[in-house]
Amino acid sequence: MAVKGILKEGEYYDSVTLMLVARDVLALEGVEDAAVVMGTEQNKSILETSGILLDMFKNAIDSDLLIAVKAKDEATCDAAIQKAKELLTSRHSKMQETGEYMPKSLEGAVDFLPDANMVIISLAGKYAGDEAMKALKKGLHVMLFSDNVTIETEIELKQYGKEHGLLVMGPDCGTAIINGAPLCFANVVNRGDIGIVAASGTGLQEVSAVISNEGAGISQAIGTGGRDVKKDVGGIMFIEGIKALEEDPETKYIALVSKPPHPEVLKKVASLIKTEIKKPVVGIFLGGDPKVVEEAGAIPANTLEEAGLIASSLSKGKSMDEFKQLLEEREKELLNLAEKESKNKTATQKFVRGLYTGGTLCDEAMLISRTIIGEVYGNAPLNPQFKLEDSWRSKENTFVDLGEDEFTVGRPHPMIDFTLRNKKILEEANDKEVAVILLDVVLGYGSNMKPGDELNPIIKQAKKSAEADGRNITFVCTITGTDKDPQGRGKVKQQLEDAGALIMPSNAAASKLASYIVKNIGGVK
Amino acid sequence: MRKISDLFKQELQVINIGLVSFKESLEDVGVKVIQVDWRPSAATDDETRDALQKLLGSK
Numbered sequence: 001m002a003v004k005g006i007l008k009e010g011e012y013y014d015s016v017t018l019m020l021v022a023r024d025v026l027a028l029e030g031v032e033d034a035a036v037v038m039g040t041e042q043n044k045s046i047l048e049t050s051g052i053l054l055d056m057f058k059n060a061i062d063s064d065l066l067i068a069v070k071a072k073d074e075a076t077c078d079a080a081i082q083k084a085k086e087l088l089t090s091r092h093s094k095m096q097e098t099g100e101y102m103p104k105s106l107e108g109a110v111d112f113l114p115d116a117n118m119v120i121i122s123l124a125g126k127y128a129g130d131e132a133m134k135a136l137k138k139g140l141h142v143m144l145f146s147d148n149v150t151i152e153t154e155i156e157l158k159q160y161g162k163e164h165g166l167l168v169m170g171p172d173c174g175t176a177i178i179n180g181a182p183l184c185f186a187n188v189v190n191r192g193d194i195g196i197v198a199a200s201g202t203g204l205q206e207v208s209a210v211i212s213n214e215g216a217g218i219s220q221a222i223g224t225g226g227r228d229v230k231k232d233v234g235g236i237m238f239i240e241g242i243k244a245l246e247e248d249p250e251t252k253y254i255a256l257v258s259k260p261p262h263p264e265v266l267k268k269v270a271s272l273i274k275t276e277i278k279k280p281v282v283g284i285f286l287g288g289d290p291k292v293v294e295e296a297g298a299i300p301a302n303t304l305e306e307a308g309l310i311a312s313s314l315s316k317g318k319s320m321d322e323f324k325q326l327l328e329e330r331e332k333e334l335l336n337l338a339e340k341e342s343k344n345k346t347a348t349q350k351f352v353r354g355l356y357t358g359g360t361l362c363d364e365a366m367l368i369s370r371t372i373i374g375e376v377y378g379n380a381p382l383n384p385q386f387k388l389e390d391s392w393r394s395k396e397n398t399f400v401d402l403g404e405d406e407f408t409v410g411r412p413h414p415m416i417d418f419t420l421r422n423k424k425i426l427e428e429a430n431d432k433e434v435a436v437i438l439l440d441v442v443l444g445y446g447s448n449m450k451p452g453d454e455l456n457p458i459i460k461q462a463k464k465s466a467e468a469d470g471r472n473i474t475f476v477c478t479i480t481g482t483d484k485d486p487q488g489r490g491k492v493k494q495q496l497e498d499a500g501a502l503i504m505p506s507n508a509a510a511s512k513l514a515s516y517i518v519k520n521i522g523g524v525k
Numbered sequence: 526m527r528k529i530s531d532l533f534k535q536e537l538q539v540i541n542i543g544l545v546s547f548k549e550s551l552e553d554v555g556v557k558v559i560q561v562d563w564r565p566s567a568a569t570d571d572e573t574r575d576a577l578q579k580l581l582g583s584k
Contacts, residue, residue: 010564012564014544014545016544017544017545103562106540109559113538113557115535116538116540118532118540120543121542122541127565145547146543166529181539181556219533241529244529248533250533445547445550445553
């Protein structure tokens, strides 16, 4: 085995580009391990752990590019390094070919685009706060995709934003839809009269996609980042967002999406709704008490889907009974389907394995399943007693959030790169105790562009290997997205159905179906 | 005084600092966007960086 590498001073690439290049290099024959990273302290320590921190990397700094390859022999290492260089060059020249002017700084960008009004920042956390404050001081709204920004910086940025009438979405804000434009990870939805404020990215995606698929639409969808509704930040942007939607003439209805806010924040939100908000408000605080939402003067929803359906009903002037009827009919269908799927399981097949890429979707699935099959194990379970000892090894009923840090170090988010989940699907399918595999597929910009192409063969392979052992595994999938998304929900649905998966209209329906099957076959603990 | 809701009446124009894919998806839906060719400054230790910013008056 040989290890070789190169260091290129002052050559900077963003992390997703680097990870995608590393993935292609890793796929080369004879390559055991590969890293294509900037020379940060954190990256150097990852290389050290992997045993590929070459001496020449030890004094590298953040602006140095490091390429390291471990392979069967030196020639394979050289070829892999060459390949990495080519992939990176092709990325650079693509930008150059289009002859685009790329300013080196925010100041330069403002000179070039003087009417700019929004800055999206996705740098490493330690640089992101400074750039965000620079943008605010120039009177620009900010979407801060980066995480690892300190709470002090977040408060400082949001206070400044509040005082100057500027949005500060994030840190760790993955999704927003402003003036019809999907920002970062967002779906392409109908425009309409429903405004959303969300402290949860995939929660926002699920609600906005349900609304759009129901034929209603979104005016604005403001993300705040999950920490906004915690005690320290005190809901600064959640509250400013609601106020902004109240002032917006295009918004007729407001939907709020979050995990339960801190009680003090909730009190502020409730007081705001009661005293200043004239527009109808629908609220889903996942895992919170719906009564609290009601007391705040909002219409409570039990699931993300329900929040979307209520808002759509209001927008289309339909009565609330219609969506309730839809859900009741759906419930009957789910029970029938569960009955059918329960019949083809062997005596050993008892449990469900949920392999999620969306954190909030995983939370919602656990909340729903808990009412049907009890607590489930996971890497981020609702009940800490059900935390897996080893996140990589499922146990009984298990739901894992593959977007958690422990799975994402050194690789792109599982919504982009399916490699890890595909591997997990095949592993779970070989477990004789598994009856159901539950998957989320999140469409939209930022996500994997060909989810159907990637998942179809994996599902087929997993089903086939289980069948060879006399077992039938039910695949239940939820697809968050719309037909307007670049991937096309209808197309992806067809591809997954072709592989034998059952596609549900929402995450709530998918987690119910999976749980009903498990309940029928006695997998309840 | 400026309000957040004023943004909703304007044409969205974006400056993107970081992942290039965010710029590409905005272009795809017809939003004006410019990419900053951002890179970390060679002075990466916090002390030097803070001192530099102070000197340059950017903080």
